[in-house]
Amino acid sequence: MTRANGILLVVAIAVLLVPISVARAADAEFEAVARHFESTYNVRRNEPKASWFANVAMRLVQPKGVKTLRIATFENLNGPVTDPRLGEVVRNSLDKTWKAVVRETSRVDRDQTFVYVRQAGDSLEVLIVSVDIEEATVIKARVDPKAAGSWLEYLDS
Amino acid sequence: MNFLPNALTRPLLAFAALAALSSPALAQNPKLQLDSLSRLESKASRTIDVTIDRELMGLASKALSSENGANAGKVRDLIAGIQEIYVRGYEFDTEGAFDKADVDAIRAQVSGPGWSRISSVRTRKGIDNAEVYVMHGAGKVKGLVILVSEPKELTVVNIVGEIDPERLSELDGDFGIPRIELKRDTGTKPAPEGRS
Numbered sequence: 001m002t003r004a005n006g007i008l009l010v011v012a013i014a015v016l017l018v019p020i021s022v023a024r025a026a027d028a029e030f031e032a033v034a035r036h037f038e039s040t041y042n043v044r045r046n047e048p049k050a051s052w053f054a055n056v057a058m059r060l061v062q063p064k065g066v067k068t069l070r071i072a073t074f075e076n077l078n079g080p081v082t083d084p085r086l087g088e089v090v091r092n093s094l095d096k097t098w099k100a101v102v103r104e105t106s107r108v109d110r111d112q113t114f115v116y117v118r119q120a121g122d123s124l125e126v127l128i129v130s131v132d133i134e135e136a137t138v139i140k141a142r143v144d145p146k147a148a149g150s151w152l153e154y155l156d157s
Numbered sequence: 158m159n160f161l162p163n164a165l166t167r168p169l170l171a172f173a174a175l176a177a178l179s180s181p182a183l184a185q186n187p188k189l190q191l192d193s194l195s196r197l198e199s200k201a202s203r204t205i206d207v208t209i210d211r212e213l214m215g216l217a218s219k220a221l222s223s224e225n226g227a228n229a230g231k232v233r234d235l236i237a238g239i240q241e242i243y244v245r246g247y248e249f250d251t252e253g254a255f256d257k258a259d260v261d262a263i264r265a266q267v268s269g270p271g272w273s274r275i276s277s278v279r280t281r282k283g284i285d286n287a288e289v290y291v292m293h294g295a296g297k298v299k300g301l302v303i304l305v306s307e308p309k310e311l312t313v314v315n316i317v318g319e320i321d322p323e324r325l326s327e328l329d330g331d332f333g334i335p336r337i338e339l340k341r342d343t344g345t346k347p348a349p350e351g352r353s
Contacts, residue, residue, distance in 0.1 A: 101208060103205070105198075107203070
């Protein structure tokens with residue numbers, strides 16, 4: 001590899017990493033909800049680590065139109081059967097620019113889902129929080145609205 | 158006896174007329190006021206709240222506009238005229254957890270001018286009592302309301318915009334809309350007032 005090619009490779013990797021790194025730094029909403037699951041159910045999150053390799057891999061596999069994507073899953077939940085505070089935790093983690101699209105709550109079991117969105121420039125930011133008897137998931141993504149269809153198919157799969 | 162000078166009376170009357178026209182109770186408004194139902198959240202064992210306002214509906218249409226699949230085309234066609242979708246659903250552990258007044262408040266809103274009830278509704282398993290109301294204006298459907306009121310369940314769906322009621326079943330299960338369908342021989346009758 002020539003010196004020029006080496007520099008180009010470093011620059012390319014840096015460009016790939018920057019958006020995800022910036023997204024992580026600004027993910028107070030994501031962190032608040034993830035920490036709630038960790039403390040309530042005494043579990044650790046499964047999340048691709050912030051290594052350069054994981055970031056590059058994530059950028060390569062993420063669906064068309066997705067600008068940033070962060071996913072954490074929590075398996076084998078312990079603790080309370082219901083989580084009446086979850087809706088409040090999610091809502092309090094978000095500022096007024098976020099809109100609730102779906103709020104599905106339960107007082108009898110753990111099944112709850114929250115979907116919030118907000119416009120961010122020409123992108124759409126989405127926060128999805130879902131929990132059931134076995135596992136919980138937190139997803140935050142910034143997507144191109146024109147390609148959101150393929151992103152929804154990705155989530156569905 | 159005139160308490161006000163004529164110069165003031167006419168503008169005040171005009172203002173009052175405008176205010177009356179803009180009142181939800183009197184104006185032909187396909188969008189229902191559902192805020193009063195939020196008090197049921199604390200009593201319900203399960204709730205679902207879906208809010209897709211005009212801005213979000215525009216984004217959904219934009220998202221589907223770039224999709225080429227047959228299903229995307231079908232949904233795009235179906236939601237083309239829809240401007241807003243609101244779903245409020247509550248399940249309760251016991252009967253009588255919500256009042257007749259809660260249901261009547263919804264029925265009162267669909268008893269105004271322009272609204273009519275579709276009489277032929279075929280419900281699917283799990284739904285015993287569904288009422289469907291449509292608002293017409295200028296020869297078009299301007300809005301639609303589905304009201305499911307059962308002893309332990311209350312669901313209200315409000316679709317604002319143009320939708321063919323007979324294609325409602327194509328939306329069920331999506332956007333939190335319950336699974337109901339209309340019979341082919343759909344007929345309409347005026348919306349009841351104060352019926353429970």
